[in-house]
Amino acid sequence: MAEHEPHNTQNSRGGGSNPYQGALVAFSLVGQVGLMISLGALLGVFAGLFVDSKLHTTPIATIIGLLLGLAAGIYGVFRLISTFRKAG
């Protein structure tokens, strides 16, 4: 057995992750989660409104756009969190 084992096996520099960094990371993620869901819905609605104005199908494309946008937002959040969980 080695005489001097490193205290922190996470990295050889001995820095490790500090609690402040964890809080900052959590803060970033929380903000991004909220933005992704709302932006998905917004983009979907705008795309739907554009399609509706061109095809005169109000409000079908808007509703479909809203639902798809929400789904895209939730999918984005899922990918974001799942990657982070794998990393953490």
Add this chain to the structure above:
Amino acid sequence: MLWNLPGIHVPADPLYPGAPPFLTNTFLLTIVGSILIIALMLFVGRNPKQVPGKLQNLVEWVFEQFLNLCEQVAGPERGRKFFPWVLTIFLFVLFANWWEVIPGIETIGFKSTDTALSPACAHVGSQGFLLFGQYSNCITPFFRPPSTDLNFTIALSIVTVVMTQVYGFVVLGFRLQIGRYLVFNQGIMGFIVGLFELLLEAMRLISLSFRLFGNLFAGDVLLVVISFISIGVGAIPFYFLEIFVGFIQAFVFAFLTLLFFTLGTTPHGHEAHEEEHLAETAHAEHERVASALAGAKLEEAHAQ
């Protein structure tokens, strides 16, 4: 009235009357900030000491923290690849954010005759060096924090999203990277998920740029308004708040950049399932060997 509320407007002002469109007061501080970062790094890196001084210690600590973060999120190999980019973005945005707490930024400039600011501005030319009363806001500032300009934040976000694609093509290869968006072999759900991925890129661009711009522009307006209503003294606590917000937003931008790079270079779908399958197989094999060993030990004990 001692002074008027300074003019609050979203677009950046030209550096001087008749300046080309790109030459704005935010552009000037972007260049100054870049030069400062380069000078700081050259100064610290030119003659590093075995026992570091205060400045070298601080820079090394920041480097270490970000390298650890990159390696934890993206893994050792990819983390080291992303690290220079992520740290550069952090320092660049941090410098861009912290300009707003320096006195003189947005309060020193040339006299503006724009009557939209105040009707008295038409006659500001007759005033002296310091402007008071109805002339007090007839100023076009020389300097304005870069992060309060939407052009700066959108440009930075476009660079990030483009670099995500570049890293994707480099790490995953052309076929996998294109296959992320154009999925034709997994039915209608696969096609929709491909569209979602495309939509996510747009969402990343908007979320990155508008978050930074919104936070910093709001902070800027807050400082201006509080200074106006409290003769400057009441704004002192808010300066500390803005130092904090500037740091947090710089970190958020850099961290999300790192996360997007990681997401953009992580194979998903078929490859991810393969990885999970391999891990499961390895785990099952490990358990099988462990139980066989335990059985053998038990038999040995019985024999004795």
